[in-house]
């Protein structure tokens with residue numbers, strides 16, 4: 001019995017499903033998840049001594065690579081000064097300045113401990129600011145596990161077939177409307193009927209929680225215009241895309257500025273961090289500047305701040321995003337041609353160093369309905385074969401893949417040779 005199997009059996013007796021976050025259990029693809037002992041650069045090492053080229057990157061944060069020496073050095077220095085004070089620090093001011101400099105919509109920002117906390121706080125602020133209760137989200141977008149947002153959600157909830165979770169009060173669920181993505185007519189109609197009740201629209205402006213889905217040309221600007229017209233707060237959930245697809249996120253890349261933004265993943269450099277921010281007039285309603293309450297014992301934690309800031313400093317260096325784009329393009333181009341050679345239909349998407357692959361014979365995937373038509377059985381076989389060939393992919397095709405600065409040309413070549421072998425087993 002492998003060490004991972006043994007640990008998984010022990011874990012299942014004492015942790016729900018054996019894991020502390022559902023997708024880690026590999027339920028959608030079957031088999032035992034490798035238990036990871038350590039990681040360095042773009043590689044993961046499991047308890048059984050197996051080595052994998054990693055395209056999960058802790059679900060996004062590890063853009064500068066695992067155990068990045070610069071980040072570790074800053075962490076060691078910070079640790080010497082104490083690990084939590086529950087009092088204001090210079091580091092939090094510096095971090096807020098870096099985020100505000102980078103993200104076009106953010107004039108004032110509050111740090112929290114996870115992406116979930118960021119989105120649930122942002123919708124509270126949008127509700128408090130507008131005095132309206134209804135929120136709009138999109139089918140298949142995932143914004144963490146806050147009650148109001150677990151309606152027709154993507155990521156693990158989609159993977160496990162639980163898009164509407166028990167335990168979310170009906171009265172609250174009724175205040176969330178989930179609409180199809182990439183369809184402005186449906187927004188226009190909803191706003192015309194109910195615009196004065198709607199506090200906010202929250203979206204992943206590039207969706208990474210049902211594979212990878214891009215907004216159609218003009219969609220984000222059209223949504224922006226409608227939100228302005230009806231006084232609806234537009235929230236970009238850039239927990240995944242912030243500092244990932246470009247330094248300033250999707251809003252920089254597409255030139256559309258929301259009213260509020262949520263962040264996470266990369267800004268923590270692998271430590272637990274989230275943030276929400278936006279226009280001054282909205283954010284100054286947050287306590288203690290204003291009446292809308294939100295707080296956190298460990299928010300702005302000094303270790304999390306230095307890991308995040310050092311990661312952002314690495315990303316600020318010239319040529320970083322060009323390199324990430326180039327590596328990811330090489331990977332995707334290679335995969336596209338290997339799929340074609342093997343006669344396996346696939347739909348491929350990439351924005352910056354985020355990518356998605358659907359086992360699908362559609363020409364394009366532009367919403368949740370399309371994504372759901374993908375062949376999950378074929379993906380499971382492919383996933384198992386990739387793992388056996390030393391490549392660690394997210395255990396669901398309804399998740400994005402991530403490339404880091406540490407993925408070399410040689411790693412991409414090795415990955416493509418694993419893809420070729422995996423496709424030959426299908």
Ligand SMILES: Cc1ncc(COP(=O)(O)O)c(C=O)c1O
Pocket residue numbers: 059114115116117119142143144145155204209237238239240264265274
């Ligand atoms: C777009 C988006 N928002 C929010 C979250 C929730 O973040 P966390 O898992 O840190 O709570 C995620 C997590 O995957 C995400 O992808």
